Amino acid sequence: MGIAAQLLVNGLIAGGTYALAAIGYSMVYGALKFINFAHGSIAMVGAYIAFVLFSLGGIPIIPAFLLSMALTALLGVLVERLAYRPLRASPKLASLTTSVAVSFALDASVMMLLGAEIRSFRLPMQRTFQIGPVYLTLVQTVIIACSFAFMFGLYFLLTFTKLGKSIRAIADDLLLAEISGINGNLVIAAVFAIGSALAAAAGVLIGMETNLQPTMGFMITVKAFAAVVLGGLGNVYGAILGGFIIGIVENLGAWYISPVWKDSIAYVILILVLFVRPAGLLGKPEDATVV
């Protein structure tokens, strides 16, 4: 019983980071209807910005974390402006291809500037808490707290603010929203800013819990991707649900089946769900298949 509880909590921790990364994916998909392959690489860049500020620049971790979110938000807006906006009217394949290319370029830039070796935040020795049968480190507690705080923040933003309303309007129908006087480009830029900032948060938290390497972006892309589709493309809450499911199932599977299949288990679940419900758990069925 103790082990099951511990695995569940570990799954919650991993799931929290996946969910944070998946939100940006889902929001971009909602607004522009394309999958931004570069999203994981943006999270990776965010993690490295925090690393440079903290470990090389000597800035304390919390300001470094927040500064990294801000700078990564800027990067996301810049990528959208330079690489995606000119292609908005082109076939979807063009945006997809470009996002793959952006991810190539971002990974390679970090590799050239900071090297391909594995880095670590080298946080001071961590205290371990015991809550009932479950052990948690300080970083893990922060991960859970942060992911829930950001998700509630996002919920309030989307539900109660004018910007949130505009984001939802654009996800519904870009053209109609623009006709109603919403500045589409501005809102899309905001979507990229929010998504990238949350991705940076996910990247930094993953970096603190494990370590940093330039290829980590791909892992984040793959997991977030699976989370988004599992929950239903374009549905932010579905993405969060998908992130947690994948985190939990992975950790249970790694223990009860075998750790070598940890990454595959998530996909098996994903494929099974898509087989039964092609639009994902919370998606609208008509989006996934023609007919």
Add this chain to the structure above:
Amino acid sequence: MFASYGLIVHLLVIIAIYGILSLSLNLVLGVTGLFSIAHAAFYGVGAYTSALLTMRGIPWVVAMPAGMVLAGIVAYIIGIPTVRLVGDYLAVVTLGLGEIARAVFRNWISVTRGPMGLPGIPSASIFGFTFGTAEQYLVLAAICLLVVYVICQRLLSSPFGRVLKAIREDQRATLALGKNVDRFKMWSFVIGAAMAGLAGSLFAHYIGFIDPSSFVMWLTFFLFLIIVLGGLGNNLGTVLATVVFVAAREGLRFVGLPDWINPAALQQFVFGMLLVVMTLFKPEGLIPARKVTYRRYRQRVEG
């Protein structure tokens, strides 16, 4: 001069193998518009099947087609739940399947020897004639490339290929014309996978060693770049882009770089930027595929 004779022959063999691979992905992605990321996995299935069979004494003429058939069967099984999905969903599922395939290559140690890889794969041979030297292998690979090219060209102008192109342009309209869209997509997927399996077999028996790292997803993205640059759906463009890219990739290794630049990273950076610039400024590729336009159609009809 670094460009020795042996190196050029080696480059040409690699170009031929990648040419087959790019043509096969072009059929699936460029012609039919199926955004499949699992392509490297089919390449791997072909390579492993062919290598494992020949290592157990089965001749290459049998092992190679077996690799193609198995790659096709795997594609068919994968296709059952996936071909009815559109664009992005297909991309995600095939991404996942590609990773599962790699996990199988890596973890099914009793058969694939996992990360240690398979060394000592025998050379390809047909009825007692062994393609032992690089030159002989080049002939074999070139013949295979030619056959695949001709098949792909024929497919494009056949009624079957026209349906595939119609699916790429508008799936609903094709459906409305009474075509069984899912079945056509499935065949495109299976044929493409079988061709990738052929390329995998050629690769395994040429290098003589395979391990899971030969079939990573980056390979699919590299092919992606090739067919986008060659002009989606254009076979000749695909082959030419393969030549340029493989030559550029190998060539970058010989450029004198300062120590602090990681050559692999530089290569990846250059390719990434190139792809962004291409899609922004010349999305139809270097050699655009000829589209049937109303004007051209009228010219043909009216003579």
